[in-house]
Amino acid sequence: MSDLKFTPGSAVDPKRAVRFGAFRVAEYRFYSISKWLGGVIAFALGNPILYLVSVGLGIGALVDANSSDQGLGGVSYLQFVAPALLAAAAIQAAVDEVTFPTMDGFVWDKLFFAIHNTSVSAIQIANGVMIVAMGRALFTTLMYMGVLLLFGAIPLSSSVALVLTSMMAAWGMAAGVLAITARLEKDEGYFAMIARFVIAPMFLFSGTFYPLELMPIFLQPIGWVSPLWHATELGRALSYGNPLEPVMLFIHLAYLVLMGVIGMALVYPKFQERLSR
Numbered sequence: 001m002s003d004l005k006f007t008p009g010s011a012v013d014p015k016r017a018v019r020f021g022a023f024r025v026a027e028y029r030f031y032s033i034s035k036w037l038g039g040v041i042a043f044a045l046g047n048p049i050l051y052l053v054s055v056g057l058g059i060g061a062l063v064d065a066n067s068s069d070q071g072l073g074g075v076s077y078l079q080f081v082a083p084a085l086l087a088a089a090a091i092q093a094a095v096d097e098v099t100f101p102t103m104d105g106f107v108w109d110k111l112f113f114a115i116h117n118t119s120v121s122a123i124q125i126a127n128g129v130m131i132v133a134m135g136r137a138l139f140t141t142l143m144y145m146g147v148l149l150l151f152g153a154i155p156l157s158s159s160v161a162l163v164l165t166s167m168m169a170a171w172g173m174a175a176g177v178l179a180i181t182a183r184l185e186k187d188e189g190y191f192a193m194i195a196r197f198v199i200a201p202m203f204l205f206s207g208t209f210y211p212l213e214l215m216p217i218f219l220q221p222i223g224w225v226s227p228l229w230h231a232t233e234l235g236r237a238l239s240y241g242n243p244l245e246p247v248m249l250f251i252h253l254a255y256l257v258l259m260g261v262i263g264m265a266l267v268y269p270k271f272q273e274r275l276s277r
Helices: 021-065 077-098 100-108 111-116 122-150 156-181 190-204 220-224 227-240 246-275
Strands: none
Touching: 021 077, 021 122, 077 100, 077 122, 077 156, 077 190, 077 227, 100 111, 100 122, 100 156, 111 122, 111 246, 122 156, 122 246, 156 190, 156 227, 156 246, 220 227, 227 246
């Protein structure tokens, strides 16, 4: 029998990326999330129920009783806020996934470096992170959608389109936040600042609870640059036929797509730079 010879590096080429590396990264993260699936489901269901009961039905009853039929485009307050709440839930779920888990992969547990030492590339790791973020956003959106349908807040015929617009907003926002997170060497309250000074103002001042044009003019730019406002305007047009000019339809769609593309274009080189150290 001839002797077997092994040359280091000949069996596995670490420079050759596996074809489905991003999905392998996502698979591992989804497995980790499954360990606290009960909490994820409770949050995905509890959040919409609380908002719909307190805001949509509670405050909504007062708004409906004191406004004209055309005050909110001829629909109830619950129908008015439903598309915005759906998009906001998708954004929140996606942003949650690209903050602390990404910091864990780079700094605390350094799992990204271990993965990168295999045949998985930095870009595939970044894509895997985004796949999981979109998966969580989709799960939350579908749970939220089910509750909205039970409350009669949206028509079934527009549900698929509403999910798509919400996911576009989630992708755009998550890509931008991931580009920031990838540049953090340590968390010194940055995530808390993002929640307080980015997410919260966006939620309040993007036409979520009242039309954006009713806000003071100096606050309206917050909505203009917010993916939530663009998704909300699309959602209201799809949900109950709120008037939307063709040029604004194009602007809303283009803005969400462009935000995601630019965000990921900033993410990829930073992942490559950090994981090559």
